[in-house]
Every structure is written in structure tokens, then in C-alpha cells.
Amino acid sequence: xxxxxxxxxxxxxxxxxxxxxxxxxxxxxxxxxxxxxxxxxxxxxxxxxxxxxxxxxxxxxxxxxxxxxxxxxxxxxxxxxxxxxxxxxxxxxxxxxxxxxxxxxxxxxxxxxxxxxxxxxxxxxxxxxxxxxxxxxxxxxxxxxxxxxxxxxxxxxxxxxxxxxxxxxxxxxxxxxxxxxxxxxxxxxxxxxxxxxxxxxxxxxxxxxxxxxxxxxxxxxxxxxxxxxxxxxxxxxxxxxxxxxxxxxxxxxxxxxxxxxxxxxxxxxxxxxxxxxxxxxxxxxxxxxxxxxxxxxxxxxxxxxxxxxxxxxxxxxxxxxxxxxxxxxxxxxxxxxxxxxxxxxxxxxxxxxxxxxxxxxxxxxxxxxxxxxxxxxxxxxxxxxxxxxxxxxxxxxxxxxxxxxxxxxxxxxxxxxxxxxxxxxxxxxxxxxxxxxxxxxxxxxxxxxxxxxxxxxxxxxxxxxxxxxxxxxxxxxxxxxxxxxxxxxxxxxxxxxxxxxxxxxxxxxxxxxxxxxxxxxxxxxxxxxxxxxxxxxxxxxxxxxxxxxxxxxxxxxxxxxxxxxxxxxxxxxxxxx
Numbered sequence: 001x002x003x004x005x006x007x008x009x010x011x012x013x014x015x016x017x018x019x020x021x022x023x024x025x026x027x028x029x030x031x032x033x034x035x036x037x038x039x040x041x042x043x044x045x046x047x048x049x050x051x052x053x054x055x056x057x058x059x060x061x062x063x064x065x066x067x068x069x070x071x072x073x074x075x076x077x078x079x080x081x082x083x084x085x086x087x088x089x090x091x092x093x094x095x096x097x098x099x100x101x102x103x104x105x106x107x108x109x110x111x112x113x114x115x116x117x118x119x120x121x122x123x124x125x126x127x128x129x130x131x132x133x134x135x136x137x138x139x140x141x142x143x144x145x146x147x148x149x150x151x152x153x154x155x156x157x158x159x160x161x162x163x164x165x166x167x168x169x170x171x172x173x174x175x176x177x178x179x180x181x182x183x184x185x186x187x188x189x190x191x192x193x194x195x196x197x198x199x200x201x202x203x204x205x206x207x208x209x210x211x212x213x214x215x216x217x218x219x220x221x222x223x224x225x226x227x228x229x230x231x232x233x234x235x236x237x238x239x240x241x242x243x244x245x246x247x248x249x250x251x252x253x254x255x256x257x258x259x260x261x262x263x264x265x266x267x268x269x270x271x272x273x274x275x276x277x278x279x280x281x282x283x284x285x286x287x288x289x290x291x292x293x294x295x296x297x298x299x300x301x302x303x304x305x306x307x308x309x310x311x312x313x314x315x316x317x318x319x320x321x322x323x324x325x326x327x328x329x330x331x332x333x334x335x336x337x338x339x340x341x342x343x344x345x346x347x348x349x350x351x352x353x354x355x356x357x358x359x360x361x362x363x364x365x366x367x368x369x370x371x372x373x374x375x376x377x378x379x380x381x382x383x384x385x386x387x388x389x390x391x392x393x394x395x396x397x398x399x400x401x402x403x404x405x406x407x408x409x410x411x412x413x414x415x416x417x418x419x420x421x422x423x424x425x426x427x428x429x430x431x432x433x434x435x436x437x438x439x440x441x442x443x444x445x446x447x448x449x450x451x452x453x454x455x456x457x458x459x460x461x462x463x464x465x466x467x468x469x470x471x472x473x474x475x476x477x478x479x480x481x482x483x484x485x486x487x488x489x490x491x492x493x494x495x496x497x498x499x500x501x502x503x504x505x506x507x508x509x510x511x512x513x514x515x516x517x518x519x520x521x522x523x524x525x526x527x528x529x530x531x532x533x534x535x536x537x538x539x540x541x542x543x544x545x546x547x548x549x550x551x552x553x554x555x556x557x558x559x560x561x562x563x564x565x566x567x568x569x570x571x572x573x574x575x576x577x
Contacts, residue, residue: 013071014041014062014065014071014074015039015040015041015062017062017071017074017075017078018037018039018060018062018078019039020075021075021076021078021079021081021082022036022037022039022060022078022079022082024079024082025079025082025083025086026082026086028079028083028135029083029086029087029090032086032089032090034058034086034089035057035058037057037058037059037060037082038057038058038059038060039060039062040059040060040061040062041061041062041063042061042063043063045061045063045064046259047059047061047259047263047264048060048061048063048064048260048263049061049064049081049085049263050263050264050267058085060078060081060082062074062078064260065077065078066145066148066149069145076138076141076142077141077142077145079138080131080135080138080139080141080142081142083131083135083138083139084124084127084128084131084142087127087130087131088123088127088269089269091126091127091130092122092123092126092127092207093119093123093207093269096293096310096313096314097293097296097297097300097302097310098204098207099119099268099269099310099313100293100297100306100307100309100310100311100312100313100314101207101208101300101302101306101309101310102118102119102122102123102207102208102211102309103115103116103119103211103309103310103312103313104208104305104306104308104309104310105208105209105211105212105215105309106118106119106211106212106214106215107215107309108212108215108305109212109215109216109218109219110215110218110219110224110230111224111226111227111228112227112312113227113228113229113252113266114215114218114219114224114229114230115211115215116265116266116267116268116313117229117265117266118211118214118215118218119211120262120265120266120267120269121164121167121193121214121262121265122197122207122210122211122214123269124262125167125171125194125197125201126197126201126207128143128172129171129172129197129201130201132172143168143172143174144174144175146260146261147165147168147174147175147176147177147261148177149260150257150258150260150261151165151177151179151180151257153256153257153260154255154256154257157179157180157257158231158232158255158257158258159186159222159230159231159232160229160230160231160232160255160258161180161231161255161257161258161261162180162181162182162186162231163186163189163190163218163221163231164258164261164262165177165180165261166182166186166187166189166190167190167193167194169190170187170190170191170193170194170195171194171197171198185221186221189217189218189220189221192217193214193217193218196210196213196214196217197210197214208306218230227250227252228252228253229252229253229254229258229265229266232253232254232255232258252266254266268313268314268315286316287466289314290311290316290323290326291326291329291330293307293310293311293314293326294307294323294326294327294329294330295329295330295333296310297310297330298327298330298331298333303419303420303421304324304327304417304418304419304420304421304422305419305420307323307326307327311323324473325434325466325469325470325473327422328430328431328434328469328473329434329438329465329469331431331434332431332432332434332435332438333435333438335431335432335435350386350387350388351386351387351388352386352387353366353369353373353384353385353386353387354384354385354386354387355380355381355383355384355385356370356379356383356384356385357379357380357383358379358380360385364385364386365383365384365385366384366385366386369384369385369386370382370383370384372384401445401496401497401498401499401526401527402440402445402446402447402448402461402494402495402496402497402498402499403436403437403440403445403446403447403448403498403499403501404447404448404449404450404487404490404491404494404498404499404500404501405433405436405437405447405448405449405450405468405472405501405503406449406450406452406483406487406500406501406502406503407426407429407430407433407449407450407451407452407472407502407503407504408426408429408452408453408480408502408503408504408505408506409426409451409452409453409474409475409476409477410452410453410454410476410477410478410479410480410504410505410506411453411477411478411479412425412480412505412506413425413426413429413504413505413533414426415427415475425505425533426475428561429503429533430472430473432503433449433472433501433503434469434472436501437449437465437468437469438465441463441465444463445463446461446462446463446494446495447461447462447463447465447468448460448461448462448468448490449468449471449472450471450483450486450487450490451471451472451474451475451476452476452480452481452482452483453476453477453478453479453480453481454476454478454479454480454481455476455478455481456481456483456486457471457474457476458471458483458486458490459471461490461493461494461495479509480504480506480507480508480509481508481509481510482502482508482509482510482511482513482514482517484510484513484514484517487500487517487521488517488520488521491521491524491526497524497525497526497527498521498526498527499526499527499529500521500526500527500528500529501529501531502528502529502530502531503531503533504530504531504532504533505532505533505534506533506534507532507541507543508543511543511546511547514547515543515546515547515550516550518547518550518551518552519550519551521551522550522551522552523551527553528551528552528553529552529553529555530547530552530553530554530555531555531557532544532554532555532556532557533557534557534558535556535557540554540556544556
């Protein structure tokens, strides 16, 4: 049952009405899996119908019911309010990734608080347009009551509220209260917003672009230089709230009339919040949640800007450097498949008869074959044995080598990054490296990484991805000196044979020391692979030949785009999922 709190027992009737309205709304939408609401009656509350950003619980405050309504009118009103909140979970924005895409698109034109307002305004237009078709009388009555009730909250209406009600008029034909004055610029902006919304309501793929267009309309209607919402006036009719869409919490003023008509206009509303509320008893792995969101963004064709919007809307406000690794996890997910097999002898097979001679093992003497060739056994003449051949095969390995990923971050391994994409040789090497460590991690192998340029930075052997990924993402941009000493130390400290994967685009300065290292490591049972980007395939250098003679596998790479594929084809002989 719902948790209920009241200011006085006289309000118990409306509390019961709200409970019945919620239950009926769930029936109307076939009992979606949503958390029970917090039903209360607090007259001096800042907001009446909202989602608590701390507990992700829906709050239904019956004090927000228009004062002129009796019980017979209040119940259908509350039922329509519940319809509206439920549709934010089920229809628009539905989930955190869709919400993040919309938020990312809007913030290209406006500040973060206004961007979230744009998302919620557009979501309201989508939701109520659908509800006006499915429950026309209930929805029309509720919107009309909200307009007039919000008009009575203040003496002087905020420009933002006027824009909202003008948009409702342009969208659905609702009348504007007599005391509200709509100027020409506001009317033009409202009509433009309604036109954008109508063209996008039925196509989810257009929602993000629609939010960007609406944000541009609002920015042109009333430019805003600070982090506040436009058209607020910042007078005593406002309230303050903490903005959750930015890394640094700031105070955002929201006019009371705006809050009355659409609730907190900068709160996050989507179906992921309902799932968080339902699962709040269980522990949440933030790393896994961030990775899942990044994978979802990647699968939907999103870019870095979209991923940032998704993370900010979900409340992960860390700087880009701390979550870019999840973007690479998503890029690398399922990219590589490794195969580790062991050679296994299956036995010997007779090939042809051969003379058995004195000194050969007595167990090799075949008496039957000897007597068939001559009835008297004469050593070295009539004695026979079988020449046998050993047959072998491969079997799945029960143990896997530790993996050492060595990546070149010198200046020639460029790493270009803009809001929409990442490119360059270093980016390609990172995707391959992330794919390699992901497979090794899922198989339970230990992993280490070295990032080298003129200097080198190394991680310790670990089964955790975090330290490894941070080491790989530490771009240096200087010379190219192979980290011979650190590779040696990490291989010596490994508990088993090591597969060393080196990714570089230029010849290494200290080749002689590196050749000696390769020879020593391969003699100890380790395997080393060098992917040499931009090297010639037709003619190998003397240094490359020396490394091959020492036991390394060298792959000249004509195109940097071939690097992930080459890693797949080579290390597949070592690992298999």
C-alpha cells in the first residue's frame, strides 16, 4: 500500500480519493510495474505533483487539487494527473537514454536548466496529446483546471508561464486566462514550438531533434546568459531548487505559476527512475550502470555528446575524463573473440613394417609380423616392427595466460576528440586494447597495462578494469621509447605465461635492447605480438626481422582501421570465450 501522511484528519477523504485515483490509473494502463506513490496533504509544499530525486518516488499532494473542486470532481482530476505521470514512465521520455538524447540535443542551444525544461515541456506535449485522444474529457478538464489554478497563484504572471499557456493554446486550443497578456514575440514562439511538436510526436527518432529546435526557439525568444530559466523575472513569486543536471549544484529559481502548471520543470522524468525505485532494496553497481548506459548509447548510434547528456540526466556529473573509458568499453564490447587451445597427443598409429634390430626396444618387436615374413625368427633379418606416426590434436585450454597490453601514446599516435566523435591511430589502438582486456577480464585472467612514449606509465597486475583503463587513457604525445624494463618486471611478476600485445605506429628507438627482451621472454614461454602501424608489408626492416628471429610476431599495418581486426585474427589462437 502507499505511504500516507496528512496535516489533519479532515483531509483523509482526499487522501482516499488520491489512492483510488492512482489504482484506477494503473488499471487504465494495464498495471505497469511502477512504485507506489507517496500520497500526502501539505498545504505549504513547494510542489504538489513531482518525483523525489533522492528516492525516485512519485509524490501526490492533494493540496494541489483546485480549491473549488469537491470530491466528485477531485477524483477524476487526480486520476488524470496520475495518467500524466504514468505516461512519462511509459511513453515519453520512457527511459534514461532517450531522455539523455533529448537533453543533449537541447543543451546545444541553451543552458542545462533550460535544456531540461525543454525536455519536460516537449514530453508534456507528447504525453498530453496522446491522453487527449485516449481520455479526452478527463485530460481536457485537468489541463484546463491546471491553467486557471496556476493563473491564480501569482498576481503578475511570469513570461515563462505565459509562453507555456500560449503553447497549449497553439497546440490544443485551450483558452488563455483573461488576466494573461500574450505579446507578439511570445505568441510567435508558442506557435513555432507547437508546429515542431506536432511534426515529431509520433516519431521517437525525431524527439531529440525536436528538443534542439524548441531550445533554439526559446533561446531566440528570450536569450539567457546565466544558468537560470528564461522568463522567470526572479521576483518573490519564485522558489529555489537544486539543479541535478550539472556537476556543481546551483540554485535555480522557478516561478510558482510554472510549478503549478507543470510541476518542477527541471526534474528528470523517465521510466528508469521507476525501475530504480522498485529496485532500491538491492545494491546498485555504478560501474555496471555506467557501462550499460554507454552500450545502449552506442547501439542507438549516439555520440560522445549524447553520452554526456545521458550521464548528466542520470545524475552522473563527473568530468569527461572519468567516464570516457565507458565509451571505449561500449565501442569494444564483443569486438574481439579469442581462442586458447592446447596441443594434445591422441596416440600413435602404425604406418609401415620395418626391420627390428638388436638394440631396439624389445616392446617394439612384433612377433606376429616377424613370423609372417619368415617362419624362423632371425634377429636383424626376419624380425619386424611397425614404423609408427604420432597423431595429435588440440583441446580447449583450462588455463589462460596473463595479458599485458602495451600501447604507444607518442605524438605521432594522434588522438582527435570532438563532441561527436573520436579519431586517430591512438583511438583505434584504444578500441583494440579495451576489447582485449574485456575478454581477458571475463575469463578471469589477470591484466596489466603499460602506456609509453618518452616515458612510460604502468599498472599492476589486476583483475579489475578500472586501473588498467585509466593507464591506457593517459595520453602523453612525446617520443617512442620501448619500456623494456617495465615489460620485464611485469612478466617476471606474473603467475603464468604472459601474452604481450604492443601497439605502435613507428619504429622504436631502443631496438637492440628490445630484441634482447623479446628473445629472453619467448625463451621463458611468453608470447609477444607487435603491431607496427604504417609499416610496409612488402619489405620488412632489419629490425623487424631481428624481432621475428627472436620469437616475436610482427604485423605491419597498412591502415590503422585494420588494427582491431588483426588483433582478432592473431590472438584468437590464444584465447576463446
